[in-house]
Amino acid sequence: MNNEKKISSAVIRRLPRYYRYLGEIKESGIQRISSNELSNRMKVTASQIRQDLNNFGGFGQQGYGYNVEYLYEEIGKILGIDRTHNMIIAGAGNLGQALVNSEDFTRRGFIIRGVFDNNKELEGRKIGKFEIMMSDKMQQFIKEQQIEILTITVPKEAAKEVANAAVEAGVKAIWNFAHTDLNLPDDIVVENVHLSESLMRLSYNMINQGKE
Amino acid sequence: MNNEKKISSAVIRRLPRYYRYLGEIKESGIQRISSNELSNRMKVTASQIRQDLNNFGGFGQQGYGYNVEYLYEEIGKILGIDRTHNMIIAGAGNLGQALVNSEDFTRRGFIIRGVFDNNKELEGRKIGKFEIMMSDKMQQFIKEQQIEILTITVPKEAAKEVANAAVEAGVKAIWNFAHTDLNLPDDIVVENVHLSESLMRLSYNMINQGKE
DNA sequence: TAGATTGTTAATCGATTAACAATC
DNA sequence: TAGATTGTTAATCGATTAACAATC
Numbered sequence: 160m161n162n163e164k165k166i167s168s169a170v171i172r173r174l175p176r177y178y179r180y181l182g183e184i185k186e187s188g189i190q191r192i193s194s195n196e197l198s199n200r201m202k203v204t205a206s207q208i209r210q211d212l213n214n215f216g217g218f219g220q221q222g223y224g225y226n227v228e229y230l231y232e233e234i235g236k237i238l239g240i241d242r243t244h245n246m247i248i249a250g251a252g253n254l255g256q257a258l259v260n261s262e263d264f265t266r267r268g269f270i271i272r273g274v275f276d277n278n279k280e281l282e283g284r285k286i287g288k289f290e291i292m293m294s295d296k297m298q299q300f301i302k303e304q305q306i307e308i309l310t311i312t313v314p315k316e317a318a319k320e321v322a323n324a325a326v327e328a329g330v331k332a333i334w335n336f337a338h339t340d341l342n343l344p345d346d347i348v349v350e351n352v353h354l355s356e357s358l359m360r361l362s363y364n365m366i367n368q369g370k371e
Numbered sequence: 372m373n374n375e376k377k378i379s380s381a382v383i384r385r386l387p388r389y390y391r392y393l394g395e396i397k398e399s400g401i402q403r404i405s406s407n408e409l410s411n412r413m414k415v416t417a418s419q420i421r422q423d424l425n426n427f428g429g430f431g432q433q434g435y436g437y438n439v440e441y442l443y444e445e446i447g448k449i450l451g452i453d454r455t456h457n458m459i460i461a462g463a464g465n466l467g468q469a470l471v472n473s474e475d476f477t478r479r480g481f482i483i484r485g486v487f488d489n490n491k492e493l494e495g496r497k498i499g500k501f502e503i504m505m506s507d508k509m510q511q512f513i514k515e516q517q518i519e520i521l522t523i524t525v526p527k528e529a530a531k532e533v534a535n536a537a538v539e540a541g542v543k544a545i546w547n548f549a550h551t552d553l554n555l556p557d558d559i560v561v562e563n564v565h566l567s568e569s570l571m572r573l574s575y576n577m578i579n580q581g582k583e
Numbered sequence: 584t585a586g587a588t589t590g591t592t593a594a595t596c597g598a599t600t601a602a603c604a605a606t607c
Numbered sequence: 608t609a610g611a612t613t614g615t616t617a618a619t620c621g622a623t624t625a626a627c628a629a630t631c
Contacts, residue, residue: 165582169598171575175568179550193612205612206600213614221613222607239574253469260465263550263567269574307577332577334570338391338475348580350573354564355475356387358546361562362451362481363383365519365544368560370377381622405588417588418624425590433589434631 170211174238176201177211181231193224243268245305246334249321250312251276251284251291254336258310259287272304277317294321298328308332315339382423386450388413389423393443405436455480457517458546461533462524463488463496463503466548470522471499484516489529506533510540520544527551 180201184192198205212218212230215237219225235241246269248255258264259271274286277294284291292300300306309325311318311333318337325333332348335341338356341349392413396404410417424430424442427449431437447453458481460467470476471483486498489506496503504512512518521537523530523545530549537545544560547553550568553561 166579167598171572174575175565175571178571179568195612204600206602207598209612209614210599217614219613220607221605222611224612237575238571239578240571244574244577253465253472257465257469258566261566264570267567267570269570308573331580332573334573346580348573348576350569350576352564352566352569353387354473355479356391357562357564358476358479358481359387359390359450359452360383361520361544361546361560362456363386363449364560364562365456366451367378368543368558379622407588416624418626419622421588421590422623429590431589432631433629434587436588 166214170214173203173207173211174234177208178231178234178238178240181227181234185227185231190227191224192227194219196224240267243270244307245270245272246308246310247271247273247275247297247300247304247306248310248312249275249294249297249325250310250314250336251278251281251286252312255310255312256286258312259289269308272306273300275300275321276313294324297321298324301325301328301330306330308334310334310336311341312336378426382426385415385419385423386446389420390443390446390450390452393439393446397439397443402439403436404439406431409437452479455482456519457482457484458520458522459483459485459487459509459512459516459518459537460522460524461487461506461509461537462522462526462548463490463493463498464524467522467524468498470524471501481520484518485512487512487533488525506536509533510536513537513540513542518542520546522546522548523553524548 180197194205194208197208201208215233218230218233232241246264248258248271251274255274259274265271271289273292274289275292275294275297279293281291282293307330309322309330309332311321313321315337318335318339319341322333322335322341322343326343326347332350333341333343335349335351336354338353340351343349392409406417406420409420413420427445430442430445458476460470460483463486467486471486477483483501485504486501487504487506487509491505493503494505519542521534521542521544523533525533527549530547530551531553534545534547534553534555538555538559544562545553545555547561547563548566550565552563555561
């Protein structure tokens with residue numbers, strides 16, 4: 160759609176949080192909100208909120224503020240939550256199972272279509288409503304079911320291989336929980352969730368708490 | 372230890388990644404590395420590497436570069452990986468189970484000491500080697516076992532309550548997987564892992580892939 | 584010593600905050 | 608109309624990159 164200037168990743172990082180707050184505000188029955196009031200709730204500056212939103216267009220109205228429902232919907236569209244995305248999970252371990260059983264993602268339009276693993280002993284075993292499939296069937300499945308997103312929860316040694324296979328078969332994005340960097344072509348979107356790095360940051364901040 | 376100037380969170384965010392790369396480089400038997408070679412591997416500028424490291428001291432040597440083993444150890448110390456931290460998990464659902472069964476964290480010194488839930492039906496059931504305990508025992512446990520970190524994997528409705536209870540009992544940091552902001556005193560460290568926000572960023576980047 | 588590479592200062596770039604005219 | 612609040616420009620602040628003298 161718009162091919163104007165590139166939006167900075169700092170802005171993108173904040174968008175889902177706006178979306179979450181606006182969803183809650185909407186649920187509580189509030190219909191309009193000013194950048195100033197939103198800034199109080201979210202603990203960010205009103206200026207930042209207005210700057211961020213104006214990257215995507217003027218959603219507000221002078222003297223009035225923002226219509227909560229409308230802004231919520233618009234941010235949803237920007238984030239691509241207004242459509243569904245087909246997703247598969249590679250890795251039927253504990254984390255894979257946890258993701259399959261979470262309703263959170265389905266609710267946001269990320270539909271899990273299948274679960275893969277390369278442990279023969281797991282073949283056909285069920286996770287939720289899914290029968291685990293063997294990884295050698297993955298590429299065909301991606302093509303037939305038009306899978307856009309691969310979620311990787313396999314150990315880091317196996318991550319690059321499964322990522323490459325999926326990219327070859329046509330996935331556009333990878334949600335990577337393996338603790339390694341996948342080196343993929345530039346047109347493949349990679350979103351890393353490195354839990355042990357998160358825990359190390361926590362550790363650092365805990366040790367250095369109170370330093371000014 | 373040092374109480375010099377505050378280190379920016381951008382630097383802290385990168386530290387665990389340096390640590391990971393250095394660990395791999397060390398494993399591969401390489402003993403020294405220049406900022407330039409590390410920059411090629413990590414796809415960041417050599418300048419940034421040197422700036423980041425020099426926040427914590429001069430770990431290198433002119434004309435030589437950095438000793439891999441030494442730098443790895445030093446970054447470990449900075450991150451607090453050179454000691455152990457007692458941790459508990461609140462929420463014995465799929466995600467809680469996945470975290471308990473992961474060896475990754477234990478290896479880094481984050482030792483899980485117990486798992487709590489408030490579903491009576493789960494009382495005494497086992498996850499790995501842990502018997503699930505009821506949440507009303509949590510505060511006593513935190514005090515007796517000197518727990519520093521609470522991991523929250525309960526639904527967002529219950530998250531604030533369990534966080535407040537744990538803080539009252541003395542935890543210093545919270546690793547929060549619940550999709551909500553915990554409003555806690557300033558001296559409590561909170562590290563959020565908001566998976567659905569991560570997925571929304573992936574979605575945005577996928578839709579806008581190729582925009583320049 | 585000559586070559587390499589750091590540690591650090593200076594320059595640039597980008598992101599955040601402040602201010603205010605436009606306008607509902 | 609008067610008051611409120613946006614959209615947007617300008618000012619500030621901070622982070623990244625470039626450059627180079629120090630030094631191993």
